[in-house]
Amino acid sequence: MAIDMSQSTGVGRSGDAGGASAAPSSRYRLNFITGTIAAAIGYLFGHWLGNAIAGHYPSIVNSGSNDPAMLLGFIFGTVGWFAGLGALNYPIAKLWGREVPLAEKKDKYPFMEYFSYSTDHKVVGKQYLVGMLFYFFIGGLLALAIRTELLSPTYHIWGPATYIEVVGEHGTMMMMMMTSIVMGPFGNFLIPLMIGSKKMAFPRLEAASFWFTIPAFFALLSALWEGGFQTGWTGYAPLSIQGGVGQDGYLYGFAMMGFSMILASINMVATIINYRAPGMRWSRMPVFAWGMITTAFTMLLSVPVLIDGLYVLGLDRAVQTSMLYGEHGGSPFLWENLFWFFGHPEVYLLALPGFALTTEILPVFCRKPIFAYKTSAAGMIGVAVLSFFVWQHHLFNSGINPDMRPLFMLSTELISIPTGFLYLVGMGTIWRARVRFTVPMLFMLAVFFNFLWGGITGVYNSDVPVDALIHGSFFVMAHFHFTIMGQLMFAVMGAVYYYTPLLFGIKLSEKLGKIHFWSMFIAFNSTFIPLFIVGFLGQPRRVFEYATRLQGLNQWVTISSYVLGLSLAFFVVTFVWQLVVSRPASPKNPWESRGMEWQVNIPIPAENFERIPVVLSGPYEYGNPNAGPIADLDPVVVGSES
Amino acid sequence: MAIKSDEVGSPAAEARKHGGRIFALWFVASVIVDLVVWFVWGPHMAPGFMTTTAAGQVFDFKVLTVLSAPVLLMVWIYGGYSLIMFRDKGTHEDGYYVKGNRKIQATWYTLTGILVIGLAAFGTYELIAPAGAGVGEGPSPIWKPNNAGHTLIVQVIAQQWRFTYRWPQFGGMETTSINLPVNTEIQFDVTSLDVIHDFWAYQLGVKADANPEVNNVAYTKTLQTGRFVVRCDELCGIWHGAMYNYGHVVSQSSFYSWAHSMEAQNASLTKLLPKFSTSYLPKDNVVGGQYFNSSQA
Numbered sequence: 001m002a003i004d005m006s007q008s009t010g011v012g013r014s015g016d017a018g019g020a021s022a023a024p025s026s027r028y029r030l031n032f033i034t035g036t037i038a039a040a041i042g043y044l045f046g047h048w049l050g051n052a053i054a055g056h057y058p059s060i061v062n063s064g065s066n067d068p069a070m071l072l073g074f075i076f077g078t079v080g081w082f083a084g085l086g087a088l089n090y091p092i093a094k095l096w097g098r099e100v101p102l103a104e105k106k107d108k109y110p111f112m113e114y115f116s117y118s119t120d121h122k123v124v125g126k127q128y129l130v131g132m133l134f135y136f137f138i139g140g141l142l143a144l145a146i147r148t149e150l151l152s153p154t155y156h157i158w159g160p161a162t163y164i165e166v167v168g169e170h171g172t173m174m175m176m177m178m179t180s181i182v183m184g185p186f187g188n189f190l191i192p193l194m195i196g197s198k199k200m201a202f203p204r205l206e207a208a209s210f211w212f213t214i215p216a217f218f219a220l221l222s223a224l225w226e227g228g229f230q231t232g233w234t235g236y237a238p239l240s241i242q243g244g245v246g247q248d249g250y251l252y253g254f255a256m257m258g259f260s261m262i263l264a265s266i267n268m269v270a271t272i273i274n275y276r277a278p279g280m281r282w283s284r285m286p287v288f289a290w291g292m293i294t295t296a297f298t299m300l301l302s303v304p305v306l307i308d309g310l311y312v313l314g315l316d317r318a319v320q321t322s323m324l325y326g327e328h329g330g331s332p333f334l335w336e337n338l339f340w341f342f343g344h345p346e347v348y349l350l351a352l353p354g355f356a357l358t359t360e361i362l363p364v365f366c367r368k369p370i371f372a373y374k375t376s377a378a379g380m381i382g383v384a385v386l387s388f389f390v391w392q393h394h395l396f397n398s399g400i401n402p403d404m405r406p407l408f409m410l411s412t413e414l415i416s417i418p419t420g421f422l423y424l425v426g427m428g429t430i431w432r433a434r435v436r437f438t439v440p441m442l443f444m445l446a447v448f449f450n451f452l453w454g455g456i457t458g459v460y461n462s463d464v465p466v467d468a469l470i471h472g473s474f475f476v477m478a479h480f481h482f483t484i485m486g487q488l489m490f491a492v493m494g495a496v497y498y499y500t501p502l503l504f505g506i507k508l509s510e511k512l513g514k515i516h517f518w519s520m521f522i523a524f525n526s527t528f529i530p531l532f533i534v535g536f537l538g539q540p541r542r543v544f545e546y547a548t549r550l551q552g553l554n555q556w557v558t559i560s561s562y563v564l565g566l567s568l569a570f571f572v573v574t575f576v577w578q579l580v581v582s583r584p585a586s587p588k589n590p591w592e593s594r595g596m597e598w599q600v601n602i603p604i605p606a607e608n609f610e611r612i613p614v615v616l617s618g619p620y621e622y623g624n625p626n627a628g629p630i631a632d633l634d635p636v637v638v639g640s641e642s
Numbered sequence: 643m644a645i646k647s648d649e650v651g652s653p654a655a656e657a658r659k660h661g662g663r664i665f666a667l668w669f670v671a672s673v674i675v676d677l678v679v680w681f682v683w684g685p686h687m688a689p690g691f692m693t694t695t696a697a698g699q700v701f702d703f704k705v706l707t708v709l710s711a712p713v714l715l716m717v718w719i720y721g722g723y724s725l726i727m728f729r730d731k732g733t734h735e736d737g738y739y740v741k742g743n744r745k746i747q748a749t750w751y752t753l754t755g756i757l758v759i760g761l762a763a764f765g766t767y768e769l770i771a772p773a774g775a776g777v778g779e780g781p782s783p784i785w786k787p788n789n790a791g792h793t794l795i796v797q798v799i800a801q802q803w804r805f806t807y808r809w810p811q812f813g814g815m816e817t818t819s820i821n822l823p824v825n826t827e828i829q830f831d832v833t834s835l836d837v838i839h840d841f842w843a844y845q846l847g848v849k850a851d852a853n854p855e856v857n858n859v860a861y862t863k864t865l866q867t868g869r870f871v872v873r874c875d876e877l878c879g880i881w882h883g884a885m886y887n888y889g890h891v892v893s894q895s896s897f898y899s900w901a902h903s904m905e906a907q908n909a910s911l912t913k914l915l916p917k918f919s920t921s922y923l924p925k926d927n928v929v930g931g932q933y934f935n936s937s938q939a
């Protein structure tokens with residue numbers, strides 16, 4: 001195969017466009033503090049503008065809630081945020097005809113770099129990891145608040161108004177933010193290393209995708225101070241139009257996270273297609289990269305529909321366009337369709353990255369190649385494609401076109417076939433393996449155990465007659481917690497243990513990790529398995545009152561959830577301690593992985609690779625006595641001195 | 643070539659040895675679990691046998707459980723066995739180098755395909771044959787009960803945060819409680835006055851969203867007397883959790899005496915109600931939460 005090495009000397013070197021001399025001075029580096037100040041100014045301006053424009057309209061005077069002011073405040077606040085971060089310097093400079101190069105990458109950054117608009121994929125990956133785990137723990141605390149209320153069927157700790165706010169915040173926080181918990185940290189950090197690139201395709205989009213999550217988070221959280229929103233994460237109209245300005249926080253936050261997902265996925269698709277090193281054929285690409293590209297395509301096609309729906313909802317709320325409620329020609333079914341057209345692909349773009357991580361890490365600790373590599377890629381592609389044809393299974397009871405139900409039942413059940421592929425791959429990989437029970441491996445095995453509950457109960461949900469029993473009940477709630485928390489979050493936790501040597505140069509304690517794993521695994525199953533029974537016995541979701549006969553089970557679940565919370569708190573404490581204080585050093589490639597990301601030194605050099613490597617074989621050739629190295633990391637460049 | 647199967651050693655003998663044990667364990671466990679599900683749990687399974695649709699849900703849930711238990715056990719037993727037998731015993735060596743097996747893969751694709759398509763066919767039959775299986779079928783249902791005999795029509799009107807019931811065959815009266823006669827075909831016409839709710843009569847095996855300005859029809863047939871609970875199953879705002887009430891399936895004679903006495907008792911109020919309609923237009927600016935027929939509004 002002819003290899004064009006001319007590219008490798010230029011592509012990916014930061015600062016090569018205009019030379020290092022033009023790099024902006026770090027003394028005047030804008031950061032999140034300037035961003036926050038500018039965001040506050042922008043918010044106040046937008047809010048003032050909204051009051052000035054719309055404050056005298058009778059509908060606003062009578063209702064006392066000014067949605068235009070709220071939304072304009074959010075919009076100008078976000079513009080201010082990005083201006084204050086320095087994100088707009090580049091386009092403004094381009095307008096003045098100046099070419100601003102990317103900041104030069106360094107081996108070691110000052111601390112404030114992590115709070116700035118950094119364009120280094122390794123910095124963005126770490127920003128994402130900390131950010132996403134933070135959002136996850138905030139969402140987790142809200143979950144504990146929900147469970148606390150459900151300790152008693154009649155005695156109320158929060159009261160119905162606060163309870164419904166907490167339920168909505170928990171659901172929306174988890175569903176919108178956790179879409180990026182794999183692609184954000186691990187995708188951005190690892191994909192260039194895995195495919196032999198020095199950078200992601202669009203570093204500025206990459207930075208923007210992370211910094212969009214902050215306004216998303218705060219807009220959503222701000223709803224708590226505005227009376228919350230009573231619709232849960234699904235935001236069904238007309239309830240979502242009825243609510244106060246807290247609902248604007250929901251729709252704006254969700255839309256901002258949508259922008260973040262779109263930018264991240266454009267970047268991911270472009271990088272994986274264009275930045276693979278010579279010899280990194282599609283058939284040699286790590287399964288994790290397959291997972292990222294299928295997830296990114298799913299995001300690209302589904303998230304715009306969500307943003308469209310939120311836009312319609314925002315207009316209905318702010319300027320009474322009446323597209324989502326009936327009185328003047330609209331229909332609540334429009335929102336249900338738009339929302340779930342995004343919403344169902346969304347649950348797969350939560351699940352796919354989890355499987356990608358699991359399948360990536362499994363062979364390392366089985367010391368065997370992935371069984372049926374192509375089947376695993378086909379499984380992910382199959383899930384991604386089918387995910388667009390199943391959304392009406394959320395609406396089996398809604399009264400929408402009943403004659404389509406057999407079709408949606410079939411398409412939903414068909415999705416078990418590609419999902420089954422991933423089980424075949426996992427089960428084939430442990431066949432006659434030499435399994436090493438490290439902490440990451442335990443988490444990956446738990447992924448298969450947990451997802452099995454979620455997957456099998458998914459078949460129950462897809463069956464219309466059985467769905468008539470369990471739709472909208474705790475059964476469904478337990479089902480998707482097994483597929484999301486049991487699968488995705490276990491995979492993420494395993495990946496944190498597995499990749500900390502690369503990300504932070506430390507290897508987390510196996511002993512502490514095992515305490516974390518076993519407590520989390522047992523508490524998780526103890527929390528969610530009884531919820532299948534609770535739902536099966538007739539408890540609907542999102543209620544603060546329930547049948548007295550279900551109190552015992554609910555109390556069991558609540559106490560288990562506290563143990564689960566303690567287990568995660570244990571992780572936070574031990575992780576931060578090891579990261580900041582004890583810093584147990586990691587040797588190079590501690591897991592003896594063949595993956596290209598592990599072939600670099602720890603800490604990873606600023607440019608990842610001295611030269612763009614030439615890939616020579618697949619990453620999973622464990623146990624192959626004739627396997628050569630995965631790549632030539634120092635290829636001879638034709639025509640150069642070296 | 644799509645799949646490499648350049649196996650070394652004596653893979654076939656190893657596969658027979660381990661595979662035989664795994665199959666035996668799985669087979670015995672599956673038979674035991676399935677028998678327990680069908681004969682021990684099955685007769686007591688929720689939501690019970692008060693109506694045809696509830697009994698149908700029990701049957702379908704039982705069938706799905708009998709089919710999925712062996713799948714669950716297969717993964718557990720295979721996984722458990724492999725993790726014990728194929729663990730690293732301190733030798734720190736690599737596993738058996740194999741990248742696929744055409745026969746195993748083809749068998750897997752075929753079996754999962756057959757299972758899934760079979761399940762979809764079963765689900766479709768169980769949806770269509772019992773007239774929509776108690777699920778809301780929208781304003782113009784396509785799967786209706788076969789018998790042309792008497793059908794009792796009950797309109798369920800949901801609003802934040804209560805259910806009321808209208809009885810077109812009893813002068814269009816409206817009640818706050820619900821009683822149904824046993825051994826009777828029931829048609830529920832479900833609608834809402836404000837946001838989306840869901841009428842879930844748990845023991846009746848009926849579930850239908852209550853959409854504003856839309857009629858959502860669901861069918862069932864009562865088989866046994868008893869009490870049932872009605873809960874709202876679609877998040878409808880702050881008091882969603884408190885939106886429930888109870889109803890009873892009673893003997894036909896008690897039902898008719900109750901219905902006729904309610905009709906007489908409510909006659910003066912029924913006159914003030916809007917004409918019976920399959921849906922009503924919400925008028926949120928009218929004091930007292932009244933509603934009017936859409937044609938009059």
